[in-house]
Amino acid sequence: MCHLDLPGRDRKLPRPSVSALGRSVGIPTRWFRFLALLGVCLSLLARAQGGSQSGGTIPDTPPVKKLPTEAILVKGAWPGASDSVTPVPEGGSILHGVYVNQYFGLSYRLTPGWSEKYSGPPPSDSGYYVLAQIRPENTSQGTRRGTLLIAAKDLFFAPPPAENALELMNQTARNLEADYRVERLPSEVRISGRSFVRFDYGSPAAELHWRVLATEIRCHMVEFVFTSRDTELEESLIEQMNQMTLPSEADVTLGTGGGDAPVCIKGYASGENVLEEVDPVFTERRFNPVPVRIIFDKQGKVKHIHFLSAFPDQEKAIADALSQWRVRPYLRDGRPLEVETGIMFGRAPGPMTPMRTKPATQ
Amino acid sequence: MRTSRLSWAIGFFLAFVFAGMALAQTDPGVRPGAINGQAGATQTSPLPLVSVSGDNPAGSLEFFENGLARFQEVEVVANGANNGLGPRFNLNQCSGCHAQPSVGGSSPASNLQFQVIANGIVSGSTNTIPSFITANGPTREARFPFFLNASGSPNTGAPNGGVEDLFTVSGRADAGSCSLEQPNFSMAEEANDIIFRVPTPVFGAGLIENLDDSTLIAVQNAAAGNSFGISGTFNHSGNDGTISRFGWKAQNKSLEMFAGEAYNVEMGISNEIFPQDRPLPEEDQQGSGLPASCLNLSGTGYPEDTTNFAPTISSSDPFARNASIPSDVVAFAMFMRLLAPPVPSPNTPGGSGPIARGRALFNAIGCATCHTPTISSTQPSNFTPSLGKSPVNAFSDIEIHHMGKGLADNVSQGGAGGDQFRTAPLWGLGQRIFFLHDGRTTNLLTVIEDHASSGSEASQVEENFDALSPEQQQDLLNFLRSL
Numbered sequence: 001m002c003h004l005d006l007p008g009r010d011r012k013l014p015r016p017s018v019s020a021l022g023r024s025v026g027i028p029t030r031w032f033r034f035l036a037l038l039g040v041c042l043s044l045l046a047r048a049q050g051g052s053q054s055g056g057t058i059p060d061t062p063p064v065k066k067l068p069t070e071a072i073l074v075k076g077a078w079p080g081a082s083d084s085v086t087p088v089p090e091g092g093s094i095l096h097g098v099y100v101n102q103y104f105g106l107s108y109r110l111t112p113g114w115s116e117k118y119s120g121p122p123p124s125d126s127g128y129y130v131l132a133q134i135r136p137e138n139t140s141q142g143t144r145r146g147t148l149l150i151a152a153k154d155l156f157f158a159p160p161p162a163e164n165a166l167e168l169m170n171q172t173a174r175n176l177e178a179d180y181r182v183e184r185l186p187s188e189v190r191i192s193g194r195s196f197v198r199f200d201y202g203s204p205a206a207e208l209h210w211r212v213l214a215t216e217i218r219c220h221m222v223e224f225v226f227t228s229r230d231t232e233l234e235e236s237l238i239e240q241m242n243q244m245t246l247p248s249e250a251d252v253t254l255g256t257g258g259g260d261a262p263v264c265i266k267g268y269a270s271g272e273n274v275l276e277e278v279d280p281v282f283t284e285r286r287f288n289p290v291p292v293r294i295i296f297d298k299q300g301k302v303k304h305i306h307f308l309s310a311f312p313d314q315e316k317a318i319a320d321a322l323s324q325w326r327v328r329p330y331l332r333d334g335r336p337l338e339v340e341t342g343i344m345f346g347r348a349p350g351p352m353t354p355m356r357t358k359p360a361t362q
Numbered sequence: 363m364r365t366s367r368l369s370w371a372i373g374f375f376l377a378f379v380f381a382g383m384a385l386a387q388t389d390p391g392v393r394p395g396a397i398n399g400q401a402g403a404t405q406t407s408p409l410p411l412v413s414v415s416g417d418n419p420a421g422s423l424e425f426f427e428n429g430l431a432r433f434q435e436v437e438v439v440a441n442g443a444n445n446g447l448g449p450r451f452n453l454n455q456c457s458g459c460h461a462q463p464s465v466g467g468s469s470p471a472s473n474l475q476f477q478v479i480a481n482g483i484v485s486g487s488t489n490t491i492p493s494f495i496t497a498n499g500p501t502r503e504a505r506f507p508f509f510l511n512a513s514g515s516p517n518t519g520a521p522n523g524g525v526e527d528l529f530t531v532s533g534r535a536d537a538g539s540c541s542l543e544q545p546n547f548s549m550a551e552e553a554n555d556i557i558f559r560v561p562t563p564v565f566g567a568g569l570i571e572n573l574d575d576s577t578l579i580a581v582q583n584a585a586a587g588n589s590f591g592i593s594g595t596f597n598h599s600g601n602d603g604t605i606s607r608f609g610w611k612a613q614n615k616s617l618e619m620f621a622g623e624a625y626n627v628e629m630g631i632s633n634e635i636f637p638q639d640r641p642l643p644e645e646d647q648q649g650s651g652l653p654a655s656c657l658n659l660s661g662t663g664y665p666e667d668t669t670n671f672a673p674t675i676s677s678s679d680p681f682a683r684n685a686s687i688p689s690d691v692v693a694f695a696m697f698m699r700l701l702a703p704p705v706p707s708p709n710t711p712g713g714s715g716p717i718a719r720g721r722a723l724f725n726a727i728g729c730a731t732c733h734t735p736t737i738s739s740t741q742p743s744n745f746t747p748s749l750g751k752s753p754v755n756a757f758s759d760i761e762i763h764h765m766g767k768g769l770a771d772n773v774s775q776g777g778a779g780g781d782q783f784r785t786a787p788l789w790g791l792g793q794r795i796f797f798l799h800d801g802r803t804t805n806l807l808t809v810i811e812d813h814a815s816s817g818s819e820a821s822q823v824e825e826n827f828d829a830l831s832p833e834q835q836q837d838l839l840n841f842l843r844s845l
Contacts, residue, residue, distance in 0.1 A: 062513055062515075064513065064514045064515050064549075064552050064553050065515035065516065065553065066516075066552070066553055066554045067507070067508070067516050067518075067553060067554040067555050067772075068554075069554060070767040070768055070770070070815065071767060071770070071772075072766075072767055072770045072772070072779075072780050072781045072817055073507070073508075073518060073770075073772045073780060074507060074521055074523075074772040074773065074774045074779060074780030075779045075780060076774060076777060076778055076779020076780070076782055077595075077777065077779065078779070117821075118766070118814055118815055118816045118817075118818065118821040119816045119817060120591055120817070120821070121591070121593075121763075121764035121766070121817050121818060121819045122764065122817070124593035124594070124595065125595050126586065126593055126595075128586075128593035130591040130819075130822075133591065133821055133822055133825075135825060139828065145828075145829055146829075147822065147825045147826075147829075149589065149590075149591055149822055151591060158586065159582075159583045159586045160583060160586065160587075171587065172587040175584070175587055177725070179722060179725040179726045180726070203722075203726035203727075205719065205722035205723050205725075205726045206722075206723050206726040206727050206826070206829075206830060206834065207831075207834075208726065208727065208826065208829060210589055212589060223589075225589045227589070227822075227825070227826060227829070228829070229829060285600060285603070286598075286777055287598035287603045287777065288595065288598070288777050289595075309595075347603075
């Protein structure tokens, strides 16, 4: 029987590293020995169990392909897009210590020594995005510990309905549960020259403090959520946000596109604005909400479709239908502009949200 | 040389120091004391809801006890009192798997699946115990996420995900000439194409069944403003489109559906909801189905479990006669429906203060965003008063959430994808042994850690747990084991 002396896997046991101790203290060697022994044992086990339960191993057969471990191969409702070029909200990434999101036109330089360990889940069917989850790489005791969650809520779909980021943040503050204590009511601040709403709260029980800073970009509330026991750390991180690059539209109430981005208007593809319309035909009864963002070009034709959360057959049905849509071109100062809007297909998750009160055409 | 020894010494010293710190917070383990926190409950006699204990309405207690008895019946293939087992199955008794801390619970400490040959339930000449079934490991069902091709490689173009029953009746004296092979588990293991599920406890299940959709949606909307990166959704019944709620992926709509599926899939007994004997997914895919020699082994025709039109019982109690009329599936469902939820301990483990602090921490760091401590109220009940207008302290929002690569099992059920799972109800957690959908651990610290991985909605909450002091983490663990 192969006996493995497994190195301690306890999550709380810091692994001494070269940088922490000045030089190697032999743990890597122990791991190397362990891995080598593990390999030998596994190969012996594999040989010992070579005969399968029905029929045994056939000589000269190709090697068995293995499914990868820790991979999501079978996806449920998942995000997708009609093309791979147009940026989408969940398409941001961290490169060379900078979180860059082309869709939102923002770039945020991470604090040195911070990185993303785990990427977020796919967008939800209520329009919620986890864009990045950032934390110190060294999380051993004594480290100034905290996390930064960068998230976005699509104001076309997010419950509860809200006209803008300021209103949504105020709702969050009003609905804060009794476990928390408000440390600063939502109020406007300037970050990197743009308007943000800041809301602070804490948990006396957990001795944790949350600092939420949000603005509106392309009809999304984009929020930066700092969590730490260390409020000084949080303040320094907030200060660093001033180095962030943001689009000119970023504003707590007026982040409705424009500039390089399409204008975003809730409910634009409805009523008299729709000139030609074909409903998608879903062949499977799935009962899920299917939120979709659409960019119409200056002629009112569909330029891009972003499926926040859809099954493949739903994507195809919606894409086939939307390709036949035409809406009234959006005009500003007499000039046609690209317009981005949202449509909820499938089953709406909650009460219908009020239309954005903004003139559709000028 | 001397420097090297010094480095080793420092390394070991630090390892001991930090190991000591790590040990500062530990899972207290299975909570001792009253089963389900209920005075009078025993391993074989869990308590019914309060109103059922008072036999309100008249006859309900009889139905509960009848269902409880049937839940513990040992099934055989033929020629016995309880026929229909197989031709493939995972065990021969509901309570063999749903056993901890009492009938209706989850995996017991001693795994009866490991003992099926020794106990004469299956023939050792035709069956082997799969490697993943161990003497003191969890009771499990196995699934292959994808069909395997002839060479043993998984065909990712052919999703499977169905239950691969562990054992066959072949070789049993009551199984005639039925000859079946077990699924090729070693091949699936070699291809990393196998996942496991452990039994879900069914305490308080009637309360979950009686939650109205609008109540669940309100809970979902109330959680929408969270700062933890969480946003779940619901699985739905393909039949009527309403929220489904039982099983690891909330794939089953009702307790009767849940019971009917389990009777058919886990024990191979056809019933009024699933009226045919069930082949393996591979046998269905290949178009062969079960061989004729393995059909109708009970000799009774189908379904093997039916309504008892003319029960023959000796009791003069009319309610006893009534309770014996429904099929096993209906009786199982009624037992689960009328089974009382566990009662948390106010002071064990660790005392009332730490438990109260742990509960506050549970809420504060975001656990409660999904593990909703209380859903306000069930709809009125036509079964028994305790099921109606009652709070449901299940610590679950009944939503399905993305749990990331670390927990993904790549099985799709209804609207749930390969990494989506129902928020596991935590009531009764304190006396459970095995955790997570596959029973991979008995340690709550590992459970919490495994909530974080790429693609998981719970990574941020796990970070918040890490940010707590060791004492706070211990309080939270004590709270969890008090449930």
